[in-house]
Amino acid sequence: MKKGTIKQILLITDGCSNQGEDPIAMAALAKEQGITVNVIGVMEEDVIDGKGMQEIDGIAMSGGGVSQVVYSQQLSQTVQMVTRKAMTQTIQGVVNKELQQILGSTTTMEDLPPDKRGEVMEVVDEIGETSDLEVLVLVDTSASMKHKLPTVKEALLDLSLSLNARIGDNHFSVFVFPGKKKDVEKVLDWTPKLESLSSIFPKLTTGGITPTGPAIREALSHFGKKRSLRSLISREEQYFEESGM
Numbered sequence: 455m456k457k458g459t460i461k462q463i464l465l466i467t468d469g470c471s472n473q474g475e476d477p478i479a480m481a482a483l484a485k486e487q488g489i490t491v492n493v494i495g496v497m498e499e500d501v502i503d504g505k506g507m508q509e510i511d512g513i514a515m516s517g518g519g520v521s522q523v524v525y526s527q528q529l530s531q532t533v534q535m536v537t538r539k540a541m542t543q544t545i546q547g548v549v550n551k552e553l554q555q556i557l558g559s560t561t562t563m564e565d566l567p568p569d570k571r572g573e574v575m576e577v578v579d580e581i582g583e584t585s586d587l588e589v590l591v592l593v594d595t596s597a598s599m600k601h602k603l604p605t606v607k608e609a610l611l612d613l614s615l616s617l618n619a620r621i622g623d624n625h626f627s628v629f630v631f632p633g634k635k636k637d638v639e640k641v642l643d644w645t646p647k648l649e650s651l652s653s654i655f656p657k658l659t660t661g662g663i664t665p666t667g668p669a670i671r672e673a674l675s676h677f678g679k680k681r682s683l684r685s686l687i688s689r690e691e692q693y694f695e696e697s698g699m
Contacts, residue, residue, distance in 0.1 A: 458548075459586040460541050461489040463673050464533070465513065466606055467594035467666060468496045470506045474637060475667030477509065481517030484674055491517025491670065492540045494532055496602050497525050513666075519543075526602050530609040534616045537589060538582070545578045545585070586623045588644070589613075590676060592669045595630045600660040607655040614648035627676060628654075631669035632661040638672040 463484060471477050481491040495502050495510045502510070502523055514521030520540045524532045550562045553574075563574055593599075593606055610628070617624045625644045628651065633639025641654050 459588060460544050461588045461590075461677055462519070462537065462540055462544075463489060463491045463517070463590050463592060463670065464537065465491060465493045465592045465594075465666070465670070466496060466529075466533075467493065467510070467592075467664070468502065468506075468598055468602065469594070469596065469664055470503075470509050471664050471666030473632075473663045473665040473668070475671060477666040477670055478512040478516045480667045480670035480674070481513045481519075484670060485516065485518040487674060487677070489517075489674065489677055490519040490540050490544055492519035492536050493517075493521045494529070494536060495521070495523035496529060496599070496606070497523060498602065509666075513670075518547075526605040529602075529605050530612045533609040533613045537613060537617070541582050541585075541587065542578060545581050549574060549578055584621045586625070587617065587620070588625045588627075588677065590627045590629065590673045592666075592673055593628065593630045594664060594666070595632065595658055595660045596664040597660050597662050603655055603658060603660075607651050610648050610651055629669060629673060629676070630658060631665050632663050634659055637663075637665040637668045640676070 484491050491513055493510045493514045495506065507523065510521050510523065513519075520536045520543065522532050522536055546563060553561050553563065553566075563571055566574060591610060593603070595603065599606075610626075614624070614626065624646055626642070626646070626648050627640070627644045628642040628648075629638055629640050631638045641658070642648070642650060
């Protein structure tokens, strides 16, 4: 099985979207493009209302990802857990597809005998450690998130540190919504390290609207830009190989 790149959007929010496209439809579009959408709902003393919970679950479900609602003090461990859980889920999906091709259309990992299942899980863990990982973080900066942003920053720095031990390459990018001048604003381009967030986060301003759908749409186009550059290089390499240069 080939080592690939696992692509994730990590959405951190505390409420319902109220501007632009339907975020659940945008998450479904991400899944079609091979990008998993995970959602973490952040609470303080207040509880996220039923509508907010429904949206959080709906985005993760249609984006093929994981959703979790937590109090802000548990955010750091949750960000790490959700990222890793989604990686495993993505890899298991690919493994199940391969199993179905080999053993029949309805076979999944759960159908294997315990010893075989253990062997397959070892492969899943190994791929999780060696695959390249791209995580684009979308941070809700609507007015109600103002006091939670320092916790979000710490959680993302911890995530970066916890993933450093992996053999595969990690790349992170961070967008906020709403931005200063637009619905969505890029604050950090693709980088293997998230340390620069320390200088960015204190300068972020918070606003009233929550354009979650446009934020996911913008995130998708950012993956596209990265991928198109890579495909250009790989096409060139292919040309050299085929022409014997």
